[in-house]
Amino acid sequence: MTPHRVGIVGLGVISAAYLQTLAATDAVVVTAVADLDQGRARSVAAALPAARAMTVADLLAGDEVDTVLNLTTPAAHAEIALGAISQGKQVYGEKPLAVTLAEGRSMLAAAAHAGVRVGSAPDTVLGTGIQTARAAIDDGLIGRPVAASAVMVSPGHEFWHPNPDFYYREGGGPLFDMGPYYLTALVHLLGPIRSVTGASSRPSDHRVIRTGPRAGEAIPVLVDTHVTGVLEHVSGALSTITMSFDSPATVASPIEVHGTLGTLDVGDPNTFDGPVRHRRVNDGGFHLLDPLGGYVDGARGIGLLDLIRTPPRHTARATGELALHVLDAMESLQRAATEGHRVDLTTDADRPAPVPLTPRAEWLATGA
Template sequence: MGIVGLGVISAAYLETLAASDAVVITAVADLDPGRARTVAAALPAARAMTVADLLASDDVDTVLNLTTPAAHAEIAAGAINQGKQVYGEKPLAVTLAKGRSILEAAAHAGVRVGSAPDTVLGTGIQTARAAIDNGLIGHPVAASAVMVTAGHELWHPNPDFYYREGGDPLFDMGPYYIAALIHLLGPIRSVTGASSRPQDHRVIRAGPRAGESIPVFVDTHVTGVLEHVSGALSTITMSCDCTATVASPIEVHGTEGTLCVGDPNTFDGPTSHRRLNDGGFHLLDLLAGYVDGARGIGLLDLIRTLPRHNARATGELALHVLDAMESLQRAATEGHRVDLTTDADRPDPVLLTPRAEWLGAGRR
């Protein structure tokens, strides 16, 4: 495996992949050559390379693409053109057209594409899914997904990309929530929505650039309704303009009960259940998912799952998520319902799998 992009998120992937017997990291590359050399020095089989050399290397079968969103399509295309499968951070690309081009190129080359988020394969979302599939809430009717923050400039020393194409709250955080909703309720048929940009500039509050004002090029408060093929309706709010919320990150409502689901940006958020006529919510035991999941389990799942349709963190699912987000943006801009042009299978559920098993041979 070769890794392109060694920013903050790479540390989490490296911790998982270095501990797994399914992969060997043979190459790393970054725009900062010194950073690449430092990372390579800590990996017994890895060499620091340029991006071009990594993509062409005979020692790389799979490329892990951890670059910024604007570069996702370019790096993916470079890997595919060299006959390598690729797994990337979310979103798959910054536009649906670029996402389609990735999958079309992969199909032509006969290689596979996978994509984050893989947090949805942990015990949090998978326990909620098992509860739904077991009929615990009756027929699923609706869901809500809420993510609010006052802005990444409060903590991030270089938050510029969060306020450019592909980094807004919908494209940055939406993949976690929309992928979770697809796991829970199935694919999406159409969307409606609205969005706003309350602030044209943001002031960095942390790091050496504190006090610097940066421009905002995207809408930073997005809300919408997702109509699932199943008939269920999900409402979604993604915002960088609010202080806090007491709402559960995800709630799923059925004819016989409700689930409160943990943060889909984590692997093991708690799921609570309230039955019809109950006096309160009750925490569910773990029912499914990769136990103690961590970044990279989606990649391991893709590598180990040879029948294509059984993989879970697939490019096809990521393209459907991308379609939902771009359609929601379009619906907000044009003021009408937008039908999605992609489809995706609801991914297979994940059996309750201990960490030692998914790091090793794993279990399907």
């Protein structure tokens, strides 16, 4: 098969993980890279046998790219995606889909008009962690799912990232930065979300960078840094969610799912293969489950491969439609926190198809 041609826009920290995955498969070839730092683009291109360093405009307009991998900061997601779509290219982007629901809707409307597809991270939910939990739920291991909890608590990205500014601007904060992992996982596990309620806070109006050449510099905080809420799923299940950049750590499980016959302790949805433990009503403790589904040894980029390999008129798993629904949930949760009342979502999404247990060699293979 002829490798699918990918052009990458944005060569920041996360691009290295994608490049490692794409370099391991013959299913795709990176033909072009672009970044606002042209020196960085030239350096990355020099390490890729088939890639050229290009300007963003030339990459979007060029005829040597089939799919644009959009790894820019959230504020640029919609602009880059719309530019690629206007040139007849499909797009796979980092999370969140866009900064606002309106931007996300415009992306999907443009893609539908152009007859191209949009995919979006996170694809961590396609690994053995979340997919094992999903298989256990679908097999009836916990009975009827009635509730879930999702918790992420950290001190903030200024402790490790040399340029953490965008994490504290619109499209950032714990909800928009980390929320997509947890909300996408909850949709895989319990189905789409009907409505949300919530509250949020912003204990400080600035953060201090702790690492790199800008260490000691204060940056403004323009978004709430602690968000909590309740999600009502269409299935009737209720999820509680806490996303925070305001404390060092938590001992709570990243995700727990509770059913009438048992509970699942689920690993971090920001990883691909977190452990899943199960406890029945009369068990004395939790028991580790063997992997039941998912891409084994998954890595960032499997969502892109899944999109590329999904035939036309079939639905991939890491879709723009799912990302739009998650974006709707996050924007609605922010609105609920600000206005102090329940907010109904205006989007829907199908629960993605489950991923069968798939060995690494198989999902890396051309045409797998």
